[in-house]
C-alpha cells in the first residue's frame with residue numbers, strides 16, 4: 001500500500017488549485033497582476049506573483065540535502081511543514097499524532113488546531129531523556145497517523161539514534177508517517193537522514209534555513225519525502241507560498257560563498273557551546289547541563305526563580321518551562337556570541 005493512502009480522503013481526492021502559468025517572455029494577462037512597473041518596489045518585479053513553486057530553489061535545496069527535486073517541498077519555515085503534514089494526514093476527532101515530550105511545542109499546537117488528539121510517550125528522564133521506542137510502538141493504534149521525532153531534540157539537544165529511527169520506520173511501515181525534525185542538525189556531529197526518504201516511503205525529514213543557515217527572517221524550510229507524499233502535500237500548500245524576496249534570500253543562503261560563511265559561524269557556535277557548557281558547570285546555581293548537539297543548552301538550576309529574576313534584571317531572556325513539566329527548574333538557553341555568553345555566565349554566577 002502506498003503511504004499516500006493514509007492521507008485524509010478529502011486530500012487524496014482534492015483537485016489542486018490551478019494557478020496562472022508562468023509566462024517569461026510573452027504577454028502575461030492570466031493573473032490579474034498590476035502591469036505598472038514603476039517605483040522602487042515594482043522595479044524589483046514585485047508587481048508580479050512569484051513562481052507557484054520556486055523551481056530553481058527547489059533544485060538547489062534538493063542538491064544541498066542529497067535528494068532529487070521531486071523529494072522536496074519548499075515551505076515557509078519547517079513550521080509550515082508540520083502544519084501541512086497534520087492537515088494532510090489527520091482527520092479531526094478521529095486520528096492521533098504521537099509526541100515524545102519534552103519536545104518542540106508546535107507539534108501539539110498544530111494538532112490541536114486541526115482537532116487531532118495527541119498521544120504522549122515521554123522521553124525517559126532516568127535514561128538521559130532517550131526515546132522509549134518500545135513504549136512508543138505500544139502506544140500506536142490504527143489511527144496513529146503521524147509520529148514526530150525531533151533530533152537533535154528541542155529543548156534537550158539530544159540525538160535520537162539512527163537504529164531506533166529505523167526500528168520505528170520498519171515497525172510502522174504502511175501505518176504511520178514518521179517525521180524526523182532535523183531543525184538543528186547543522187550543529188550536530190551526526191549525519192542527516194534526509195537521503196533515507198528514498199528507501200522508506202513513511203519517512204519525512206524536516207529541514208530549515210532558520211537555524212544553521214541563519215535565515216529565520218526569510219521563513220524558508222523544506223519537507224523532504226517520497227515523491228508521492230510530496231505531490232500530496234503540494235496540493236495542500238497555498239499557491240505562491242513563498243514571496244519573491246524570501247526565494248531570493250534563500251537562494252543566496254544556499255550559494256557556495258554564503259554556505260562557507262554559515263559553516264564557519266556554525267563551527268564558532270559549536271565551540272562557544274562547549275565553552276559555555278564548561279563555564280556554566282562551575283556556577284553554584286547550576287545543577288545539571290545536558291550535553292547538546294544543537295545551538296542551545298538545556299540547564300537545570302537549583303532555583304530557577306532566583307536565576308530568572310537575576311537574568312530579567314540583567315535584560316537577558318531565556319526559555320523556561322512550567323513547574324508541572326519534567327523540565328521543572330530547567331531553562332533552554334541559546335548559545336550566542338562570546339561576549340553575550342560571558343554576560344550570561346556572569347549573571348548566573350552571581351546567583352548564590
Ligand SMILES: Cc1ncc(COP(=O)(O)O)c(C=O)c1O
Pocket residue numbers: 076077078079080104150153154181183207208209210216220221
Ligand atoms: C525543533 C524545531 N522544529 C522546527 C522549528 C521551526 O522552525 P522554522 O519554522 O523557523 O523553520 C523550530 C523552531 O524553533 C524548532 O525548534
